[in-house]
Amino acid sequence: MPATSINPFFLRKCFVILFAWLSVFLLSGNTGCGVDPTTRTFKVADVEDFSQMGWLDAYDAFHALMQKQYAFGDWKRVDWSALNNRIRPKVIIAESAAAGDDYITAILEYTRSIPDGHISWNNSIFGIIEPNIKGSYGLGMIGLDNGKVIANVITVGGPAATALIDVGSEILEWNDVAIATAAAQVSTLWRPNPASIATNELKLLEQYRALALDPVGTNSKVKYLKSDGSGPFTVTLTAVDDNRQIQTDTGLWNKVDDANPIKREILASGYGYIMLGTLESDDISQDQLFNKFKEAMEFLTNNNVPGIIIDLRGNGGGSDELAAKIAGFFYSEKTFYEYQNLYNAQTERLEIVLPSADDSYIIGWNLPLNITPQSLKYTGPVVAIVNPDSVSSAEGVAMAIKNLVNGHVVGFYGTNGSFGMTGGGAKLPLGYQISFPNGQSLNIKKEIQLDSQNGIGGIVPDVRVPRTSANMITYAKKNENDDVELNAAVAYLQSL
Structure with a gap:
């Protein structure tokens, strides 16, 4: 890179x-x-x-x-x-x-x-x-709804497998500290991602991940019960270079194809499905992205699907205008989306402005971006699937869907909780560069919306997928034919 x-x-x-x-x-x-x-x-x-x-x-x-x-x-x-x-x-x-x-x-x-x-x-x-996370202990951990922490990933031939820790083993202690306490205390400084963490929910996920990643040669003592309930056993694991296998296996669900980020199909259940993988691309124009989504909507509506699932997992955001236009397929009236409160380097303060569609000039001051209905409107139930890798404008699409009378959001976890406008930046010595948001998204009351505060923010699913041992083990396999969150979305639509 x-x-x-x-x-x-x-x-x-x-x-x-x-x-x-x-x-x-x-x-x-x-x-x-x-x-x-x-x-x-x-x-x-x-x-x-x-x-x-x-x-x-x-x-x-x-x-x-x-x-x-x-x-x-x-x-x-x-x-x-x-x-x-x-x-x-x-x-x-x-x-x-x-x-x-x-x-x-x-x-x-x-x-x-x-x-x-x-x-x-x-x-x-x-x-x-x-270098600080190059080594792994050959396991990934996750918290369940019942408060237990299990190993939902085990690398074949890795340190954990050699020590007879198996998939589904309950992790009790880490270096003689109760696992919940150990996770809460571990630093996420070395998170294998260049961005900061906005929500408490994502922080805890990354803390489980951080326990399992260390410099090569680091030793950690683990107390656990095997998946069959036998034990407890205590072993000392030594971190080995696994070529980022645990980093990959413990990542969130992300099946976005950068070359073809918008895909559609009719599921075996009969429901429509659209993978909306991005709202901005270096290789595909916004008009092309919109047209691909429009084509997907036309295909699904022409086939009279009884419900549509919009998959936003792994969508890192992009254009607010595109997000609002896409939302227009589900709205019959012009609806407020946001005020854009941006840093004006001329006045050195935040000001509400509305850029033009082609971003070349300002339409006006103190004007909102609205959701404008499209000529094609879908009136059936709509479900968005989200996770913490649904960031920024992707969270706006989820917000627009959740605000519908027949709209719902499904997932194990909420969205990223980062909805501001990125425009600030600094180049540092030694070839490093940092970007940060210098603009806010405001709701109709001109209050900040969706960005996290005190670790709480983003779009919270109204349909939470249960974090059971079976579900989290299946989820970790990332098998497209056994997608737990997608299955939950289908089941929810079937229940309506």
């Missing part, structure tokens, strides 16, 4: 960085509080380049930039002073020792401390993360 690229999975509403100046139109007198519309301008913030500064100076500049532009500092109650007091001394020590990895690790700790899935690094960060 190119060292200078930003991971697109977590970039939402990318149009914010595609143009430097937005033209202003006078529209129906709705131009703001007494500001002359002929002179009022909107300037997109540039990605700041601190790469040629000294390390401490670059950190100080980045910290000042975050305080100035980050859109959710107050909403998430970020204590900037406390954060700086914790991180800055580490930066000073790293620069004094010329320890580049320590320097970047300190800033990684800074960004990980802010719970927002839109705060993300370019792929160079994996060079810092990887």
Whole structure:
């Protein structure tokens, strides 16, 4: 992966960085509080380049930039002073020792401390993360609804399998600490993902994952009951390089095909299914994405399907306009979607603006983005399947579906809880770059919507798939022919 690229999975509403100046139109007198519309301008913030500064100076500049532009500092109650007091001394020590990895690790700790899935690094960060999670114990763990923690993944021939831990084994203790406590205490600093964590739900998933990943050669003591209930047994496992097998196997369900992100079919049950894998693509235009979704809707409605399932798992977001247009297939009246409260580098404050469809100018100030009904409208029940890898504008589609009288959301877990607009950014020394949101999505009351606060946010399923041992073991296999969440969505539609 190119060292200078930003991971697109977590970039939402990318149009914010595609143009430097937005033209202003006078529209129906709705131009703001007494500001002359002929002179009022909107300037997109540039990605700041601190790469040629000294390390401490670059950190100080980045910290000042975050305080100035980050859109959710107050909403998430970020204590900037406390954060700086914790991180800055580490930066000073790293620069004094010329320890580049320590320097970047300190800033990684800074960004990980802010719970927002839109705060993300370019792929160079994996060079810092990887040595700390290169080893695995050959097992993955997951929490169940009954409070137990089981091994739902076991690598053939790995350390856990050699120690006779099997799939379904209940993990009781980790290094002599009760498993629930051990999970709550483990750091997610080395999460194998460049983005921060927004919700408590995702944090716990990543903490189970973190216990199972360590530097190669690390020893951990595990107390467990086998799946047949025998035991308890205590073994010491040594982490080995498994070529990222456990990292992969413990990841969330994601069957998105980047080359063909929108797919449709009629399931054996007779229900319609659309995989909506993205709302932005480097290779497919927004018009093409919309047309592919429209074609899918036409196909399903022409076949009179009794219900439609929209699969948003693994959808990293993209265009809000596209999200609202897609929602229009299920709405009969114009409906509010959001206000876009964006950082204006000209005035150095957040302002509500509505960009044009082609992102080349501003339609007006203080105007909402609405869901506009499409000529084709589906009136049957609609179900969205989500997980924490449903990020940003994908969460907006889930929101629009959940708000329907006949709309529902299904999943083991909720969405990512990161709904802001990414447009802020900084280049750091040593080839690293960080992106962050400098815009907010507001509801009709002009309050922040969906972004997490105190670990709670996103779209919560109204139909929770039970986290039983059998379900979580099946889920971990990621077998398309035995998709637990999809099966639950079908079963729910059948129950209506």
